[in-house]
Amino acid sequence: GAGVSQSPSNKVTEKGKDVELRCDPISGHTALYWYRQSLGQGLEFLIYFQGNSAPDKSGLPSDRFSAERTGGSVSTLTIQRTQQEDSAVYLCASSPSGWIETQYFGPGTRLLVL
Amino acid sequence: GESVGLHLPTLSVQEGDNSIINCAYSNSASDYFIWYKQESGKGPQFIIDIRSNMDKRQGQRVTVLLNKTVKHLSLQIAATQPGDSAVYFCAENQKGAQKLVFGQGTRLTINP
Numbered sequence: 001g002a003g004v005s006q007s008p009s010n011k012v013t014e015k016g017k018d019v020e021l022r023c024d025p026i027s028g029h030t031a032l033y034w035y036r037q038s039l040g041q042g043l044e045f046l047i048y049f050q051g052n053s054a055p056d057k058s059g060l061p062s063d064r065f066s067a068e069r070t071g072g073s074v075s076t077l078t079i080q081r082t083q084q085e086d087s088a089v090y091l092c093a094s095s096p097s098g099w100i101e102t103q104y105f106g107p108g109t110r111l112l113v114l
Numbered sequence: 115g116e117s118v119g120l121h122l123p124t125l126s127v128q129e130g131d132n133s134i135i136n137c138a139y140s141n142s143a144s145d146y147f148i149w150y151k152q153e154s155g156k157g158p159q160f161i162i163d164i165r166s167n168m169d170k171r172q173g174q175r176v177t178v179l180l181n182k183t184v185k186h187l188s189l190q191i192a193a194t195q196p197g198d199s200a201v202y203f204c205a206e207n208q209k210g211a212q213k214l215v216f217g218q219g220t221r222l223t224i225n226p
Contacts, residue, residue: 042218042219091158102160108157
């Protein structure tokens with residue numbers, strides 16, 4: 001498919017464990033974003049990658065959260081020592097070049113921390 | 115602080131009627147606004163956008179209105195269909211910033 005894909009679609013983990021969430025952006029898109037969506041809430045910005053520039057990490061809620069983007073394509077969001085409040089849907093989006101344009105979202109990863 | 119909020123968390127309309135979803139924003143420096151549609155189990159889907167130098171923009175069955183005087187944004191959906199059932203989010207971008215701020219969302223339900 002040509003859209004943004006994310007894996008896994010669902011993840012259940014125990015409190016204190018680490019999790020990795022993967023995002024495959026649309027081919028050729030240089031901008032990639034991670035958001036968090038809690039139940040019944042809007043989207044909370046987490047991190048933004050643009051080409052080879054240093055990522056904008058200003059939305060990461062704590063130092064337990066980190067993300068990387070290898071080769072300007074696939075991105076991994078890592079949550080260390082998960083807490084119950086980390087339970088949410090984690091959405092990835094990509095766009096051709098930057099912010100002021102359409103962002104294409106993936107289906108999200110639903111994370112449940114027990 | 116900055117916020118983008120919605121007047122109504124839920125909206126029910128009859129199939130075929132027009133729907134109006136409202137959004138208030140507080141950041142007068144915002145210069146770009148987007149409406150997204152999110153169906154159950156899916157990621158948000160872009161519907162329509164508008165820049166602050168405009169007060170109206172039309173798409174296919176949708177119209178976005180921007181009233182900068184009262185910091186109000188609305189999405190009008192004409193002749194709503196069952197497929198329009200979803201949660202609708204407004205989002206704003208402050209000029210010069212590289213963040214989208216999303217509202218809480220309004221759930222639109224279409225009654226047959």
